[in-house]
Amino acid sequence: MRIQEVMGKTGLSRRTIHYYIDQKLIIPPVNEGNGYHDFTEEDVQKLFIIRKLREAGLSLADIRAILRKPRTMPFYLHKQMNELQTQMLTIQKTISEMDRLSGQLPVCQSLDQLAGMLEDTNFSPDEPPQFQMESRDARLLAQYLWMAYLDTPVTEYQQFLWQKIMQQTMEHARTDLKMMSRYLQSISPERIDATNINQYLRNQKIIALTGADYPTFVEELKTSLLAFASDPVQQEKWSLLYQPLIHPIAVFCVSVSGWMREFHPAYRRYYENTHTCCRMLKDFMDSPEGALLNAALNKAFNGNCDVRTGYYGELEVAATFHKSIYALLSPEQIREFLAGVEG
Structure with a gap:
């Protein structure tokens, strides 16, 4: 299967597919006659899985481990959920503090006053849920x-x-x-x-x-x-x-x-x-x-x-x-x- 067909089936760009080949997430054989990669259905399946897991934010290292041993997927999904939960809490806390701080800024007259406001501001969550x-x-x-x-x-x-x-x-x-x-x-x-x-x-x-x-x-x-x-x-x-x-x-x-x-x-x-x-x-x-x-x-x-x-x-x-x-x-x-x- 040529790369053009793989692109159509996976929704990935040519550059992205070649990047995953360079990272050895897939190893399609090279046709000796024309020097092009000859992709298999298994390669297409792996590329589809990679695309979906990348959409979920998993690292290539995590994805490589999953491709090597699919039964480990729940472990890495839970690991990613914990990471996303922490990020979400930090973002929510940051937005809340920024909203509170911005309401006070119109009355801020000096750097000393601004420093005082920031001293009472905590952009990170105190504890996770x-x-x-x-x-x-x-x-x-x-x-x-x-x-x-x-x-x-x-x-x-x-x-x-x-x-x-x-x-x-x-x-x-x-x-x-x-x-x-x-x-x-x-x-x-x-x-x-x-x-x-x-x-x-x-x-x-x-x-x-x-x-x-x-x-x-x-x-x-x-x-x-x-x-x-x-x-x-x-x-x-x-x-x-x-x-x-x-x-x-x-x-x-x-x-x-x-x-x-x-x-x-x-x-x-x-x-x-x-x-x-x-x-x-x-x-x-x-x-x-x-x-x-x-x-x-x-x-x-x-x-x-x-x-x-x-x-x-x-x-x-x-x-x-x-x-x-x-x-x-x-x-x-x-x-x-x-x-x-x-x-």
């Missing part, structure tokens, strides 16, 4: 945490379970999970997508485990945790993020795990295999043979790890920490993020 923002934060968190398990048609009972999960997520989005939702919004789409792929592959490996595989997997956990215990940078990141992000997420996932295990059988296998293997690992650490590993991890965690019954999954998080979303920022960037949110 909590319900709307928290609802979107809840959907953002749910999509991130359980994206891998939202790929099948659901029954009426599964819809009921999902509503329960979302209600619980909504309640926590305004308290202990608020920091995590802000963290997700601070990470670039490409980096989130890369960690999503790593996590998906890890989940699939754990889901496929059988009882005969447990000992080998536990040995892999030992090796990974020893590597964590010998990496001071990863330990510093863990220390910074454990209380505000890692532990609240672990506790929350345990609190809804009953519903999630009913919602998707693959999650049930993931949950049971993870906790079985981490429990075996903890038993080893509590034995004389595991004393060295136990001592190394106690020093590395420095009290920032909860391995009570139900929270064994934190050992799995630590074992894969270097590839997780928590390790994307440097310690300095993490400190800046935490200071910005708390401020």
